């Protein structure tokens with residue numbers, strides 16, 4: 001993993017990448033950017049890696065790893081412009097809420113690895129989880145919610161294709177720089193199907 005991480009500055013991390021559709025499309029459109037996808041299910045990682053291999057995407061790496069454990073051992077030189085969390089497990093039962101990825105401790109953990117203009121992007125179809133994430137991120141002293149939401153790129157994920165609605169948010173580090181996102185994302189209906197998406201710049205929603 002060392003050679004991958006040595007080039008991981010201004011990188012993109014997708015946590016819970018599933019079958020890798022979003023990150024494969026992003027890496028295709030951004031060949032100079034190191035893209036790392038994590039998932040805990042071996043079969044999903046293998047399917048994702050097959051996409052990278054078939055397309056000869058040397059900038060795209062899928063790793064079977066639990067997100068917190070992976071981030072905890074990252075070298076300090078690693079930095080992310082984007083951390084993407086797309087349709088994470090919502091853990092709807094109250095007694096399982098502590099298993100949700102978005103927690104104050106998670107925000108503390110990723111904070112040092114963000115570039116000054118870096119963004120955490122979160123999308124879910126689960127309204128209670130969306131409110132939970134908005135509250136936790138909005139109340140965290142080291143993070144600042146974007147208003148409006150900033151999104152780097154659209155490509156429909158496997159779970160997104162099954163949902164009739166979803167909500168998105170983005171946040172930057174509180175002491176980071178404000179990026180001038182002058183262009184806007186298209187409507188979600190313009191999402192590409194299964195990749196090879198053109199880069200769709202962020203929009204004010």
Ligand SMILES: C[S@@+](CC[C@H](N)C(=O)[O-])C[C@H]1O[C@@H](n2cnc3c(N)ncnc32)[C@H](O)[C@@H]1O
Nearest residue numbers: 016017018039040041066067086087157158159
């Ligand atoms: C609901 S699926 C969404 C997959 C994909 N993002 C999509 O939108 O199609 C959530 C994914 O997160 C993975 N996952 C759950 N907890 C994880 C963790 N702690 N670290 C890494 N991946 C995790 C699961 O294995 C699963 O593939």
